[in-house]
Amino acid sequence: MSTGPEAVITRAAERGLMIATAESLTAGAVVARLVDVPGASAVIAGGAACYSYAAKTRVLGVDAALLRDRGAVNAEVAGAMAEGALDLYDADLAIATTGVAGPGPDERGAAEGTVWLGLARRGAPTSSRELHLSGGRARIRATTVDLAIQMLAEELED
Structure with a gap:
């Protein structure tokens, strides 16, 4: 099974599905990688890079109280961001x-690479997946992009 961006675009097109991204850690790198593929415009609806809590709330509709009480690095926020992008x-x-x-x-003590x-x-x-990555900032971000695309490909395989 291919899990790269080409597979995501091909499978989404075959199924007539539109894809969106909601990105904090990756700041738009996932959608950028997807739109590198020819034909992506047929299946990519858009991508939101929402770094701040305020942007997550205003743009994606993530509950401000959830962000205030739990921070942004948890399953609930990841799921709410994805739902907001839908x-x-x-x-x-x-x-x-x-x-x-x-x-x-981070300021709440979530370890680097979480x-x-x-x-x-x-x-x-809605589902979520926790990762524990290493290798410094650039590698953590790049690996996250790869794994996000792989997660999309796996979902489209079903």
């Missing part, structure tokens, strides 16, 4: 990235 772009499938690229932990991916699909339960 609504924002009227998409069928959305992936979200949130985490700590470093250096060091990453959550959220996946939302119309008519299906």
